[in-house]
Amino acid sequence: MNIRNQVSESIVMMATEPHKLRFRSLVRESLRLRSKASSEYPDQVLYSEGTDYIVDYESGTIKRTAASSIPDWSKHPTYGKSDFNHSDYPDITNQTYILYADYEYFDPTAASDVAVGSEALSRILAKLANSEPVTYVVFGDSISTGAEVSEEANKFHNRFAETLRRRFPGAAIDVRMKAIGGESSEGGLKRLQDDVIAQAPDLVTIGYGMNDQNKQANGTNAISPAQFERNIATMIEAVQKHTEADIVLITPCLPNPLWTYASPNVTDYADKLRELGFKYRVGVADLQRIWLDELTAGKTHESLLINNVNHPNDYGHSLYAQALNSLLSSN
Structure with missing residues (x-):
């Protein structure tokens, strides 16, 4: 043990x-x-x-x-x-x-901490292994900006970049923050060219879904799961066509279900991202599965959300980083 x-x-x-x-x-x-x-x-x-x-x-x-x-x-x-x-x-x-x-x-398990192997980050890992500089574009909503996290180093994208630097000492990783708080996938799609493709990225993490799921007065979502899927698919296709970047989709955490804007179908958005990851052969950092495991184990929404609504706290961002780290090959 x-x-x-x-x-x-x-x-x-x-x-x-x-x-x-x-x-x-x-x-x-x-x-x-x-x-x-x-x-x-x-x-x-x-x-x-x-x-x-x-x-x-x-x-x-x-x-x-x-x-x-x-x-x-x-x-x-x-x-x-x-x-x-x-x-x-x-x-x-x-x-x-x-x-x-x-x-x-x-x-009680005898398993050791071994990362899950994946080809999702093959290009960026090869560049880092060759000591080539890489550009990491963080794209998404307020969760990707690290809203309300206590310090920069604890935001998930900086945690992940630091993991890469430890694995490749001396690595030159340029993290470019291109996420905007309050944005849905509709807004992200409109600025994809300037804020992602024009950056000539080597890695792009796409983190949408939380604002897309928002429940409206009539009970519908702000952006339907079907439209969300089309928006993210368009992003993937454009990035793949115009860059050589590795792409990682990040499934959203769960909002507080007692919040008036929390929809009961937020898991549908994670399902769409998993399907797109399989279809386009891009990485999926499945934070939502980890988040659900936390809740199943007894963690509460208020213990994971800094604003008690939809922003993960520092520990929550460590879970996001855990989801990204799981894509690193153990080789």
Whole structure:
């Protein structure tokens, strides 16, 4: 049985209710809880086990004590509310409620951490292996911009670029931010030429779906799954025709289902991206599968979303980076 490390897992706790951690069977006395995503913040608050929180190491749960100094999410303005509109509140951020935990846990599997092999990044990996400079264009909506993440280094595209630099020391990776907050695939398609193709990219990540799925007053999506599929297909075809870039489609995370604009069919958009990845032989960083695994394991929407609506927090961006890293060949 292997012992593994979980680093900077985000947690939101309410009253004295137990919150499930991502993994079970924790190593006793291994959990450390802090207020910031990075342990290097100068204004870091470290919480004390027994005084501020209690851990059940066997079941993998954590809860506040009655006299805890940990912020209580039951005081959040949207606590207990359904079908809420974020515009009705001056501030619904989860920033002040999110904590970060490091701990060790027992993994019953004997498998080692080996990345999934793929040809999706063959061109860029060959260039990096030859010490050639590469241009990485980040295309998409506010999630791709890294909206509300605590620092630049924690945004998924910078995490991924740093993984490549560690694998290829001295690699010259020019990350160009061409994502725009609030945009759907319709808007992205209109600026594809100037913001992607004209950049002569070696790698393009395309991250749309969250704004496309938005539920309208009549119950329909802002952009239907069928139109979304056509938009992304057009992007892929244009990039493949006019550049030699590797393309990676990123499936979207899930919005808070209690948010008034969250549609019940957001998984349809991920399905379309998987189908397009197969059809055009491009990479798919399947974040949504990872996100669903987190929720199934007991993570809550508020513990993964910094704005309690649709923006992943620092831990959420580490999951996005995990999805991208899975495309790296283990060779």
